[in-house]
Amino acid sequence: MKKNIVIGLIVLVGGALLIYPLFKDDPSGLRPKKEIPAEFLFKENLATIFNQEISIDVKVNSTVELLEVIFNDSVIESWNSPAKQIAFQFNPNSFGVGTKTLLLRSTLEDGSTFVDNRLVRVLSDIIPEKLTVNVANSHPHNPTSFTQGLEFYKGKLYEGTGDPGNQGKTIVAQVELETGEQVQKMGLPAGYFGEGITILNDTLYQLTWQNGKCYMYLVKNNLVPISQEFGYIGEGWGLCNDGKSLIMSNGSEHITFRDPKTFAIQHSIDVYSNKGPVNYLNELEYIDGKIYANVWTTNIIIAIDPLTGRVLQEIDATNLVIQNRGIGEVLNGIAYNHQTGKTYLTGKNWNGLFEVSFDSPGE
Numbered sequence: 001m002k003k004n005i006v007i008g009l010i011v012l013v014g015g016a017l018l019i020y021p022l023f024k025d026d027p028s029g030l031r032p033k034k035e036i037p038a039e040f041l042f043k044e045n046l047a048t049i050f051n052q053e054i055s056i057d058v059k060v061n062s063t064v065e066l067l068e069v070i071f072n073d074s075v076i077e078s079w080n081s082p083a084k085q086i087a088f089q090f091n092p093n094s095f096g097v098g099t100k101t102l103l104l105r106s107t108l109e110d111g112s113t114f115v116d117n118r119l120v121r122v123l124s125d126i127i128p129e130k131l132t133v134n135v136a137n138s139h140p141h142n143p144t145s146f147t148q149g150l151e152f153y154k155g156k157l158y159e160g161t162g163d164p165g166n167q168g169k170t171i172v173a174q175v176e177l178e179t180g181e182q183v184q185k186m187g188l189p190a191g192y193f194g195e196g197i198t199i200l201n202d203t204l205y206q207l208t209w210q211n212g213k214c215y216m217y218l219v220k221n222n223l224v225p226i227s228q229e230f231g232y233i234g235e236g237w238g239l240c241n242d243g244k245s246l247i248m249s250n251g252s253e254h255i256t257f258r259d260p261k262t263f264a265i266q267h268s269i270d271v272y273s274n275k276g277p278v279n280y281l282n283e284l285e286y287i288d289g290k291i292y293a294n295v296w297t298t299n300i301i302i303a304i305d306p307l308t309g310r311v312l313q314e315i316d317a318t319n320l321v322i323q324n325r326g327i328g329e330v331l332n333g334i335a336y337n338h339q340t341g342k343t344y345l346t347g348k349n350w351n352g353l354f355e356v357s358f359d360s361p362g363e
Helices: 002-023 318-324
Strands: 038-040 046-049 054-060 066-071 074-080 085-090 098-107 113-123 129-140 147-153 156-161 171-175 182-187 194-200 203-208 213-219 223-231 239-241 246-249 254-258 265-270 281-287 290-295 300-304 311-316 331-337 342-347 352-359
Touching: 038 098, 038 113, 054 066, 066 085, 074 085, 098 265, 129 318, 129 342, 147 203, 147 281, 147 342, 156 194, 156 331, 171 194, 171 223, 182 223, 194 246, 194 281, 203 239, 246 281, 281 331, 290 311, 290 331, 318 342, 318 352
Parallel strands: 046 113, 129 311, 147 194, 147 331, 194 239, 239 281
Antiparallel strands: 038 054, 054 085, 066 074, 066 098, 098 113, 129 352, 147 156, 156 171, 171 182, 194 203, 203 213, 213 223, 239 246, 246 254, 254 265, 281 290, 290 300, 300 311, 331 342, 342 352
């Protein structure tokens, strides 16, 4: 009994000692939450539309030497010794669509800084144009190819495949268009699931799904592996290029532009329509200033503005899928032949490769 009383006293005294510092300057125990020097007057995160300018109010609670508004890591407004309440016009256009960060940074006379932050969700101002796929011609396609990447380079067709059974079936190959025959191929061992491919300056780049590696091959008369490889964080899905940068998807709405010499990220965009983000961006192709992307698990291909991330067109390939998928998997694989101006589509384990056009319904 005495032992229990002693333990109880120790706990009580210890608790009092811990609590005392909290109340020694505030006997009431009702100390108000300390105000930050300046804050946004809207309490929730912000939603707006590309090309739509809105007014944002700011409350200054104490003396501030410098007040800055930072959007997507860039200072867009600043004031020296600001008044108690100010407003500014916010236009998100310089940074495209997507979810970004808006910060209000206060710097005091002693150099200390305080930040009030919000998320900003910028939707596209464009209702995507609706197009359909029309087939102009068809060619054989190897039905054992689990197509992950498809690309023409100097008139020759190349294909990269995945390995869903983990049996060492990931390859990259030069393919004869008219016959579907793999003229030459190189493989990766089991455990490496190949994803998107693209070719720039005689170098073929091949992503892997969850291995975090990009493999490279010299493309001239034959495919020759390059000993150097690039690493990256996260998943690899689709890959294309605009003649300067490698453009990569990771299965989300996020697309990154990378340096072809180092694979370092140069910048990124989020892909949004007027309704919100478009996820599951898979195989990519760059055609006439637009990024085309298969949307995984759907029959939809979207055309994306590479500067802003806005979805410009939605291309419905349902008829192509119904007529030609057979026992294959989903639609995946877009290739554009710059020498002929023709576009081709296929799917994972399909037995056909199709020359197509993207047209308005009814054409």
